[in-house]
Every structure is written in C-alpha cells, then in structure tokens.
Amino acid sequence: MFTPYQARPADDMELxxxxxxxxxxxxxxxxxxxFTQKTGILTLIQGWNTRxxxxxxxxxxxxxxxxxxxxxxxxxARLGKLTREHVVALRQRGLYSEEAIVKHLRETNxxxxxxxRACEExxxxxxxxxxxxxxxxxxxxxxxxxxxxxxxxxxxxxxRLIIEGTRRVDEWIQLSPVVPSVYMIxxxxxxxxxxxxxxxxxxxxxxxxxxxxVVTIAREAGLTQFETARALYxxxxxxxxxxxxxNKAKVIELFNLAVESIYLKLVLFDHARVALExxxxxxxxxxxxxxxxxxxxxxxxxxxxxxxxxPTELVDLYKLFIAIQNNKxxxxxxxxxxxxxxxxxxxxxxxxxxxxxxxxxxIEIEGLLLRDMMAGAPA
Numbered sequence: 001m002f003t004p005y006q007a008r009p010a011d012d013m014e015l016x017x018x019x020x021x022x023x024x025x026x027x028x029x030x031x032x033x034x035f036t037q038k039t040g041i042l043t044l045i046q047g048w049n050t051r052x053x054x055x056x057x058x059x060x061x062x063x064x065x066x067x068x069x070x071x072x073x074x075x076x077a078r079l080g081k082l083t084r085e086h087v088v089a090l091r092q093r094g095l096y097s098e099e100a101i102v103k104h105l106r107e108t109n110x111x112x113x114x115x116x117r118a119c120e121e122x123x124x125x126x127x128x129x130x131x132x133x134x135x136x137x138x139x140x141x142x143x144x145x146x147x148x149x150x151x152x153x154x155x156x157x158x159x160r161l162i163i164e165g166t167r168r169v170d171e172w173i174q175l176s177p178v179v180p181s182v183y184m185i186x187x188x189x190x191x192x193x194x195x196x197x198x199x200x201x202x203x204x205x206x207x208x209x210x211x212x213x214v215v216t217i218a219r220e221a222g223l224t225q226f227e228t229a230r231a232l233y234x235x236x237x238x239x240x241x242x243x244x245x246x247n248k249a250k251v252i253e254l255f256n257l258a259v260e261s262i263y264l265k266l267v268l269f270d271h272a273r274v275a276l277e278x279x280x281x282x283x284x285x286x287x288x289x290x291x292x293x294x295x296x297x298x299x300x301x302x303x304x305x306x307x308x309x310x311p312t313e314l315v316d317l318y319k320l321f322i323a324i325q326n327n328k329x330x331x332x333x334x335x336x337x338x339x340x341x342x343x344x345x346x347x348x349x350x351x352x353x354x355x356x357x358x359x360x361x362x363i364e365i366e367g368l369l370l371r372d373m374m375a376g377a378p379a
Contacts, residue, residue, distance in 0.1 A: 016040070017141040026132055027166045029139065034058040034158040040143035044131060045323045051131060054147050059158050063127040064151025070126060071152075073098050075119040079222045081111050118222075125224040127152065130182065132165040132172070138324065168226055178236045178243065179229045180312060182214040183360060186232055186241045193239050201240075204231040208241050211355075246311040246360075254356050255318045256293070256300040261345040262325070263298040269337055278325060285321050315360050322362055 021029070026044075033042065037058035044051045054062035063069070076082040082105070095101050105111045131137075187210035197205045207217045218228035235241045259282055266275035279295045286293050290309065294302040304314060322342075329338045346357055356362070 016143045017139075019139060021134075021137045021139065025169065026134075026137070027162055027169060030060075030158065030162050030165065033141070034162065038141075038143060039146065040141055041145050041147055043140045043142075044134065045138040045327050050323070050327060051127070052147055052151070053128070056146060060128070060154050060156060060161060062146075062148050062151055063154050064147060064149070065127065069152050070123070071098050072102055072116075072119055072123075075122050076102075076105070076111060076115065078122070078219055079115060079118060081105070081115055122224060123152065124154070124156065125226065127154065128156075128161065129165065129168060130225055132169050138320075171226075171230070175229050175233045178233045179214065181315075182218075182225050182229065185210065185213050185244045186236070187244055189239060189242050191239075197235060197238070197240050201231050201235055204228060205235055205240060208232075208235070210244065246315050248311040248314065249305070250352075250356065251311055251314055251318070251360070252293075252304050254353055254360075254362065255314075256303060257349070257353070258318075258322065258342065258345060258357075258362055259295060260298060260300060262341045263295070265341045265344060267298070269333075269340075271333075274332070281325070282321065285324075289317050291317060319360055319362070 029042070032038075033040075033055050035058065039056050039058075040054075042053045042055060044053070050065060052064040053060055070078075073082060073087075082101075087101070090101055090104065095104055102111075102116075106116075186208050188205075188208055196202070203221050204217060204223070207220055212220070214225055214228050214232060217223075217232070218225045221228060223231070232241065236243065259278075263275045263278060266272070266278060275298065279298065282293070282295050285291070290307075291304055291314075292302055292307045293300060293304050307314070309317070326338070326342075329341060332338075342357075342362060346354055346362075349357070
C-alpha cells in the first residue's frame with residue numbers, strides 16, 4: 001500500500017509515480033520496475049539523504065546521491081590499502097585519475113582482486129543496499145529519463161539486488177529491536193560477561209566507545225554497515241554492549257534551532273515568501289504527524305517537549321520534514337543557497353550538536369575522506 005506523498009516537487013514536473021513506502025516495500029518497487037522493464041529515474045528521500053537511481057529496461061545502471069558517493073580510491077583508503085603519502089607519491093609520478101591509480105595498484109600487486117570486490121561490495125552497501133533500511137522513505141519515479149552524472153555506474157543484476165535487499169530486510173526485522181538505525185550509538189556495559197567476546201566480534205567490540213555510530217564503526221572496521229549492525233546485535237544480545245537512546249530534549253532543541261535557522265537564512269537571502277511557506281508547511285506537517293511544535297514569525301512558540309512520541313520516532317519525523325524541505329530547496333535555489341540554509345548552523349554550533357546533525361542526517365557530510373588528499377590534481 002502506498003501512503004500518498006503530500007509534498008509536490010518544487011518545479012511541479014509531472015511524475016509517473018510518487019508515494020511513501022509502507023506496506024509496499026522497496027523490494028516490491030524495485031521488482032515492479034524490473035519486471036516491467038521500465039526506463040526512468042527513481043528518487044528516494046530519507047532524512048537528509050537522497051538517492052537517484054537510473055533504471056534502463058528494468059536494470060539498475062547508475063546511482064547518484066544528494067552528497068557525493070565515495071570513489072574506489074576512497075574505499076581503498078577506508079580498507080587501509082591507500083594512504084595520504086601513497087597518493088602524494090603517485091601524484092608526483094603523474095598518476096592523477098582514479099582509474100590510473102587503481103590500475104597501478106593492481107599492476108604492482110598493492111591490491112588484490114579480493115580488495116576490489118570488497119570495495120565494490122562497500123559501494124553497493126553505501127549506494128543501494130542501505131536503502132532497504134530506510135524508514136519513512138518518500139519516492140518519485142519519472143519514466144523515460146536517464147541520468148548519468150554526479151554519481152557512479154552500477155553493474156548489478158536487478159534480481160540479485162532484489163534478492164539481497166529482501167534478505168537484508170528479513171534479517172533487519174530481527175536486528176531492528178536492538179539496532180533500529182545505522183546512526184545508533186552503543187557503549188560497553190559496566191558489567192561485562194566473564195568471557196571475552198568471540199574472536200569474530202572483537203574487531204567491532206574494540207570500536208564501541210559511546211561515541212561512534214554504526215556507520216563510523218563500519219567504516220573504521222572495513223565492514224559493510226549491515227555486517228556491522230549484525231555484529232553489534234550479537235554483542236548486545238550477549239551482554240557486552242548497550243544502545244544509547246536519543247536524548248529527547250537535545251533532539252527537540254536541535255530541531256528548533258534548525259527550523260529557526262532555515263527561516264532566518266531564507267529571509268536573509270531575500271526569500272521572505274518562501275520563509276513564510278516553510279513556516280506554514282512545518283505547522284501542517286506537525287498537525288498531520290501528531291507533533292506539538294508550532295512556529296510563528298520565524299520562532300518556535302510551542303515545542304515537542306511534552307509529546308508522548310518516543311525520541312526515536314521524533315528523530316524520524318524531524319528527519320523526514322527536513323528531507324522534504326531540502327529536496328524542495330535543492331530544486332528552487334542555487335546549490336550555494338540550498339546548502340547554506342543548514343551549513344551555517346552546523347559551522348557555528350557546538351561539537352555536540354554537530355555530532356547530532358551528522359548522526360540524525362540534518363546535514364550530510366559524506367565522501368570527505370580523500371577529498372583533501374586528491375586536491376591539487378590537474379583538471
């Protein structure tokens with residue numbers, strides 16, 4: 001069953017399909033597009049993240065994200081196969097492009113075919129497989145259009161994608177009571193079992209410190225997010241770790257700061273009418289989703305402090321509202337304006353709120369690992 005998508009795209013383009021995933025799952029949607037051999041663009045919105053997936057004759061051929069997806073060299077760096085010094089040395093030898101660097105690494109046996117496959121699996125994890133874990137996901141599909149820029153090509157059979165995605169959903173049903181989000185943070189229990197964690201879980205266990213979330217642990221352990229979630233589930237159920245729930249008061253404070261900051265930036269950018277529309281949409285969204293928050297004249301006048309909604313559900317709803325607005329702003333404004341609506345708050349808030357903005361996807365900072373390492377390469 002589709003839950004109707006309430007927000008129309010900012011450019012009012014005619015869409016062939018739009019909705020919100022509920023009983024009708026992402027696997028069902030992919031299967032329909034595959035079996036009917038559709039060509040077009042599927043856009044998914046979850047939190048601050050977006051994915052644009054190109055289908056050609058029912059096959060997934062290209063994926064782009066709201067933020068830049070990591071390259072093969074960045075993924076090799078995450079696996080510890082490439083360092084800053086190594087990149088500098090290769091650049092001095094005239095190897096600037098990613099293709100040239102990867103080719104050289106393979107020819108010199110610095111990386112193996114297994115390393116390449118591990119990176120390809122990581123890319124599928126980041127670009128597609130994690131989509132099956134998104135909640136409150138809105139989607140649109142525009143038939144007949146193809147996008148091949150700003151992302152990465154994907155070579156995967158659609159049926160394999162559906163089967164793997166469905167398998168992960170089934171297993172996630174088991175994991176989700178303990179690991180409901182890839183942005184959940186875990187800490188070690190004060191009372192530890194007598195025996196040390198199993199050897200296969202010790203790599204993940206060493207990274208659990210009360211600060212790293214699932215995404216961060218996966219990146220530092222060289223695992224997929226799904227593998228990491230499974231390991232954290234086992235560690236939690238065996239009594240070694242426990243999840244730290246969202247701080248409700250802090251989440252509410254962050255959201256209030258975020259919406260007031262967006263309103264103010266819109267006014268400063270000389271978009272007062274858009275700011276008023278933003279305020280009205282927040283108030284409507286709150287009514288439709290049982291939130292108590294209300295905004296007037298650019299200020300939050302009623303907060304969700306006394307709402308019975310759980311902190312985790314609050315995070316999901318807040319992320320959803322910001323995602324809808326972000327998607328609209330990205331189509332209305334120049335990228336500098338659209339990004340600046342939230343970036344200013346991120347740059348000027350304290351470290352705790354910065355971490356929360358990343359954790360709850362109020363701002364997306366992804367794919368930065370090698371950006372400075374690759375800087376300076378000729379265009």
